[in-house]
Amino acid sequence: MDRKDGTMAKERYKSLWDLTRDQRGRYSASIAALLIAIGMSLLVPLATRSAIDEIVLGGASPWWLLIAGAVIVLFSLSSALCMYAKGRWVAEASHGVAKQARERLFDHLQHLPCTYFDRADTGDLVQRCTSDVDTLRIFLTTQLVQIGRAVLMLVILVPLLAFLDLRMTALSLAVIPFIIVFSTWFFRRVKTLFAKADASEGAMTSVLQENLTGIRVARAFGRQGFEIARFGEHAAAYRDDSFAVSRLKARYWGLSDLLCMTQVGVVLLGGAAWVFDGSLTVGTYFAFVSYINMLVWPIRQLGQILTELGKAVVAMGRIEEILEVSRESNDGDPIVAPKQPGRIAVRNLSFAHADGTRALTDVSFCVEPAETLAIVGPPGAGKSTLMHLLVRLYDFTEGAIELDGRDLSRIERTAVRSRICAALQDPFLFSRTVGENVKIGRDDASATEVVDAAETACVHDSIESFEQGYDTMVGERGVTLSGGQRQRISLSRAILADPDVLILDDTLSAVDSKTEGRIRSAMSARHGRRTTLIIAHRLSTLAHADRILVLTEGRVREHGTHAELVNRGGPYARLWKLQSTFESELAADMVPGRGEGS
Known part of the structure; x- marks a missing residue:
C-alpha cells in the first residue's frame, strides 16, 4: 500500500468513526456490558479450577462443591444477561447510524448540481444508498464490538494466564502471532477484491434499473433477448468477482482453523505432559484448556472482523464519493419578489x-x-x-x-x-x-x-x-x-x-x-x-x-x-x-x- 492509499484508508476509517458520533453512548454501554460479560466468563474456569483441584486433592466437602456450582451458574447467567444487553444496544446504535447515513446521503443528493446526475448511473446511486449503507450497518452491528472483545480478551486474559502459569502462557501464545499476521495479509487482499465486486454489483444494478424503466421500449423493438444477454454479462462479472472473494475467504478460514487447532493441540499436549510429571495441577490444566478456546477463537474471528471492515471501508469510500461532491450553490440574495411583474x-x-x-x-x-x-x-x-x-x-x-x-x-x-x-x-x-x-x-x-x-x-x-x-x-x-x-x-x-x-x-x-x-x-x-x-x-x-x-x-x-x-x-x-x-x-x-x- 503506497502513501496515497494509506492516507485514503485513514480518511475512510475517520469517516466511519465520525458516523458513530450520535450513537457512541450506546456503543460505550455495549462495550461496558461486554467487559462485564468477559469478566464473568473468565471467572467460571477459575471457579471450576478450584473445584477440580479440591476434588483431586480429596478435600472438597459437598457443601463447598454446591456453592462452587452455584457460583459458576451465577457467573454464567450474569455473562448471558450482559451479552443480551450488549447485543440490544449495539443493534439500536447500528440501525440509528444506518438511518442517519441514508438520510444524509438522500439530503446530499437532493442538493447536488444537475451536471452530476447527467453523468451518474441511477442504479449505482441506488446501490450506494441501500446496499453500501447496509454493509456499514452489518459491520457496526456484528464486528465493531467484536474488535473491543478481542482487545479486551488479550488485555485481561494474558495477565491472568501469566498469573496462573508462565510456561502454559507461553504455549498458549505460541501460534497467536502467526494467526494475526495471516489475518492482516488476508485483510489487505480481500479489501481490493471487495472493491471490484462492489463495482460489478453497481454496474449490474444500473443495467437492471435502466431496463426496468425502459422495459416497454425493449418489448416494442423485440429486444428482450439482447437485454437478457446484456444483463447476463454483468451478472456473470459480478458472480466471478464475488467468487474470487469467496475463494480467498475459504483459504483463510481453512488455514486459520488449522492454526487455531494447532494452538489448542500445543496447549493440550504440553499441559498434559506437565500434569503427568506433577508440575501442573489438573485444575490449572483445565483452566488453560478453557481459556485457550476463549482466546484463540475470537482472534481467529479477526479474519471475519477484518473481512467486514474491508467491506465497510469500501462501502464508506463509495458513500464518501457522493458526499465529497460539492452541493449546488445557493448563494445570492434570499429575495422573493411579489407575484408581479416578472420581467x-x-x-x-x-x-x-x-x-x-x-x-x-x-x-x-x-x-x-x-x-x-x-x-x-x-x-x-x-x-x-x-x-x-x-x-x-x-x-x-x-x-x-x-x-x-x-x-x-x-x-x-x-x-x-x-x-x-x-x-x-x-x-x-x-x-x-x-x-x-x-x-x-x-x-x-x-x-x-x-x-x-x-x-x-x-x-x-x-x-x-x-x-x-x-x-x-x-x-x-x-x-x-x-x-x-x-x-x-x-x-x-x-x-x-x-x-x-x-x-x-x-x-x-x-x-x-x-x-x-x-x-x-x-x-x-x-x-x-x-x-x-x-x-x-x-x-x-x-x-x-x-x-x-x-x-x-x-x-x-x-x-x-x-x-x-x-x-x-x-x-x-x-x-x-x-x-x-x-x-x-x-x-x-x-x-x-x-x-x-x-
Whole structure:
C-alpha cells in the first residue's frame, strides 16, 4: 500500500468513526456490558479450577462443591444477561447510524448540481444508498464490538494466564502471532477484491434499473433477448468477482482453523505432559484448556472482523464519493419578489455543456411583465437549455440574465424557483396520487385550487373518470396514464404553483389539436396574469404569443410577432406554410366521404 492509499484508508476509517458520533453512548454501554460479560466468563474456569483441584486433592466437602456450582451458574447467567444487553444496544446504535447515513446521503443528493446526475448511473446511486449503507450497518452491528472483545480478551486474559502459569502462557501464545499476521495479509487482499465486486454489483444494478424503466421500449423493438444477454454479462462479472472473494475467504478460514487447532493441540499436549510429571495441577490444566478456546477463537474471528471492515471501508469510500461532491450553490440574495411583474432580460448569453459542446451563443431578448414569448427552433437549437438556465438548473458563464432588473446569478436558487416555474419537456410523475402530483409545487393548496388548475390544463374530466378521482395512485413515472394525461397533469401543477414567470417546455406535444385548443383558450383567459415562455414544435400553439423567438444552432435567427415573421419570409414563415398546408390537407382527408376513392 503506497502513501496515497494509506492516507485514503485513514480518511475512510475517520469517516466511519465520525458516523458513530450520535450513537457512541450506546456503543460505550455495549462495550461496558461486554467487559462485564468477559469478566464473568473468565471467572467460571477459575471457579471450576478450584473445584477440580479440591476434588483431586480429596478435600472438597459437598457443601463447598454446591456453592462452587452455584457460583459458576451465577457467573454464567450474569455473562448471558450482559451479552443480551450488549447485543440490544449495539443493534439500536447500528440501525440509528444506518438511518442517519441514508438520510444524509438522500439530503446530499437532493442538493447536488444537475451536471452530476447527467453523468451518474441511477442504479449505482441506488446501490450506494441501500446496499453500501447496509454493509456499514452489518459491520457496526456484528464486528465493531467484536474488535473491543478481542482487545479486551488479550488485555485481561494474558495477565491472568501469566498469573496462573508462565510456561502454559507461553504455549498458549505460541501460534497467536502467526494467526494475526495471516489475518492482516488476508485483510489487505480481500479489501481490493471487495472493491471490484462492489463495482460489478453497481454496474449490474444500473443495467437492471435502466431496463426496468425502459422495459416497454425493449418489448416494442423485440429486444428482450439482447437485454437478457446484456444483463447476463454483468451478472456473470459480478458472480466471478464475488467468487474470487469467496475463494480467498475459504483459504483463510481453512488455514486459520488449522492454526487455531494447532494452538489448542500445543496447549493440550504440553499441559498434559506437565500434569503427568506433577508440575501442573489438573485444575490449572483445565483452566488453560478453557481459556485457550476463549482466546484463540475470537482472534481467529479477526479474519471475519477484518473481512467486514474491508467491506465497510469500501462501502464508506463509495458513500464518501457522493458526499465529497460539492452541493449546488445557493448563494445570492434570499429575495422573493411579489407575484408581479416578472420581467426577464437576457443579454449576450452563451453556454457550453461540460463536454465543451456549445448550446447557446450570444443570445439576447427581453420579455415584459405579463407578456407571452414563444420560442421555436429545430431539435438541438438550445431551447430547453435556455429554459434550464432560467430556473438555474445550470449556471451560465457568459452574458447575463436579469429578473426584474436583478442578475439571476445573484439571487438564491430557491428564490428564483419560487418565482419561475417550469413544466419541463419530460413530464415526470411520482408514484403517488394524482392530487399529490398536482400539489407538488404547493402542498397547502386547497381542493378548489387543485381542481381549478386541472380544469385550466383540461385534465379535470380525465381525472374524475378515474375510479378514485384525485386519490387515484399513478404508477412509477406515471406509466398508468397516457402521454397526454401526464403532460396535462404536469401543466396543472405548474399552473397551481402560480409563479410570476411560467415556462412551458413543449408541454403539449402529446396532446391532440382539439384538446390543445381548449387548453390554449383556458390559458388565454389567464393571459396578463403572468409572464409566460412557451416552447413548442407545433406552430399553431405559438401563433397567439405576443412575440416569437426563432433559435437555430444556439443563436437567435429571428425575433418578432407572428404576423411580422410570416411577412418576413424567413425560416419561421417557411415552417408555418409547411405546417399549415399539412394540417389543411389532413383536415380535408378527415372529412367523411373523402378518401382514396373519392
